[in-house]
Amino acid sequence: MSTTVVFSESLNTSALNVVVIVSVEDGIGFAEKRLLPIVGKNATDSIVKECDDLSYGKVKSFRTLTVDGKFIEVIIAGAGKRGSANRANTEKLGGFIYDAIKSKNSSVGIYSDLESGLELASAYISSGLLLKSWVFDKYKSKPESPKISSIECQTCYSEHNGEEFSRLECLMDGVFLVREMVTEPANVMNPDQILEIAMSLKKFGVKVSVLDQRDMEKIGMNALLGVGRGSDCQTYLISMEYCSDKARDKIALVGKGLTFDSGGLCLKPANKMGEMKGDMTGAAVVIGILKVLAAQKAKANVVGVIGVTENLISGKAQRPGDVVTSLSKKTIEIDNTDAEGRLVLADALWYTQEKHSPKLMLDLATLTGAIQVALGHEFAGLFANSDYLASELEKSGKIVGEKLWRLPLHQSFADDIKSDIADIKNVGSGRGAGSITAAMFLKEFVLEGIDWAHIDIAATEWDSKNRALSKKGATGFGVRLLIDFITRYYENNSRGESVL
Ligand code: BES
Ligand code: MN
Numbered sequence: 001m002s003t004t005v006v007f008s009e010s011l012n013t014s015a016l017n018v019v020v021i022v023s024v025e026d027g028i029g030f031a032e033k034r035l036l037p038i039v040g041k042n043a044t045d046s047i048v049k050e051c052d053d054l055s056y057g058k059v060k061s062f063r064t065l066t067v068d069g070k071f072i073e074v075i076i077a078g079a080g081k082r083g084s085a086n087r088a089n090t091e092k093l094g095g096f097i098y099d100a101i102k103s104k105n106s107s108v109g110i111y112s113d114l115e116s117g118l119e120l121a122s123a124y125i126s127s128g129l130l131l132k133s134w135v136f137d138k139y140k141s142k143p144e145s146p147k148i149s150s151i152e153c154q155t156c157y158s159e160h161n162g163e164e165f166s167r168l169e170c171l172m173d174g175v176f177l178v179r180e181m182v183t184e185p186a187n188v189m190n191p192d193q194i195l196e197i198a199m200s201l202k203k204f205g206v207k208v209s210v211l212d213q214r215d216m217e218k219i220g221m222n223a224l225l226g227v228g229r230g231s232d233c234q235t236y237l238i239s240m241e242y243c244s245d246k247a248r249d250k251i252a253l254v255g256k257g258l259t260f261d262s263g264g265l266c267l268k269p270a271n272k273m274g275e276m277k278g279d280m281t282g283a284a285v286v287i288g289i290l291k292v293l294a295a296q297k298a299k300a301n302v303v304g305v306i307g308v309t310e311n312l313i314s315g316k317a318q319r320p321g322d323v324v325t326s327l328s329k330k331t332i333e334i335d336n337t338d339a340e341g342r343l344v345l346a347d348a349l350w351y352t353q354e355k356h357s358p359k360l361m362l363d364l365a366t367l368t369g370a371i372q373v374a375l376g377h378e379f380a381g382l383f384a385n386s387d388y389l390a391s392e393l394e395k396s397g398k399i400v401g402e403k404l405w406r407l408p409l410h411q412s413f414a415d416d417i418k419s420d421i422a423d424i425k426n427v428g429s430g431r432g433a434g435s436i437t438a439a440m441f442l443k444e445f446v447l448e449g450i451d452w453a454h455i456d457i458a459a460t461e462w463d464s465k466n467r468a469l470s471k472k473g474a475t476g477f478g479v480r481l482l483i484d485f486i487t488r489y490y491e492n493n494s495r496g497e498s499v500l
């Protein structure tokens, strides 16, 4: 990260070109006191007059002269009721502040009146600013000039904020890696490239191993291999292990890694196809999480497994009506070549259980367009076979502001994926509940006794609009969510006992 961030007990205001004051509803006096020595009485009075509404998210920007006769941008950010600040809304406020900054390449100073209720407010505001500042401009001949070159926060808890911010920096690195991988076009972010990125985790102490096509043929991973048959790219199953203590419960993360999903012979319409370069988001999030855990030197025992391939067409591509025998030995009728993610996951989930015997297993996938119809872009779909696991994941969603909504995994949907010719088919016969039948399909490949959750991120990984913490485009949804879940899991579980 190129922006430097410092937490200290006082700010060197003469070096700043943007001053941000975060003020609670009844706290304009706080802003007044900070502004007075910087811009003098007249400017302070006129700014204060315009800030009668400090409800949460009201952010105003002013350009004025300092007492030394220099132009400065003053931003007053409303934080709502005193005591209402938490991590999620404070990070979001950082995002709103970022949007309000007009100057380029600024040294930003932040005074915040949230500390009394939230010691780490400064760290969260800064991370919100930086999450929102991310851009992908490597293919532009004229890169965008950055808005922020440095951030300095005044806080009487500078050490705590500094420590928390270094954790958040590792976290943002993971989020940015995901956004980058998702935004890169499929001619660059192909299976070999994903393998290279996974391999690069070795230098952080992550153990990485790979099954190539021949290895997978030998053990019968035909559900995964079938998806990649129409592409000239390689198909890989990549495992990444980060373990600081073997005595702890093992958590497995499984990700869908379609570097491109044309739909296969059941070809997608042209207007829906381009965005399918992002169909590897689940895999990217798994890589991102492993990178964050290793960088944070977290107490954890986590294995990430990703199935990486490309769904294209050629004379070798699989056809609707084909039957494949999965690694689990269950046979699958391919009713629709565009329902390929569940085929990849079927083998990846089974392999993960056989090879790594995790205590709990979470999968992330851009699995269904139907999840957008059901939940829109703000909530990812959550499916779980354990109420406790579901509620802990939902709790993490609330803590970091990456929200989940649970949908049913009910036996009444199972008939929908019965096949006339094989054990199961890869799409439902009915018209509705496409995300649920997809999850029911996955459940066929989860062993009894394993706590499992499936998160459908098809509509949250990318947005055509700006969001609180990301501009239009890739969001990196999932990294912050699961790092919080994993961290809390092992904190509550310090003797390696199960909390589930
Ligand atoms: N990768 C898609 C799901 C998707 C759609 C992700 C839109 C992001 C945005 C998945 O492989 C797919 O094509 N699913 C089909 C399933 C159908 C054939 C049962 C879908 O959602 O249309
Ligand atoms: Mn598809």
Ligand code: ZN
Binding pocket: 258, 261, 279, 338, 340, 341, 366, 367
């Ligand atoms: Zn797909």
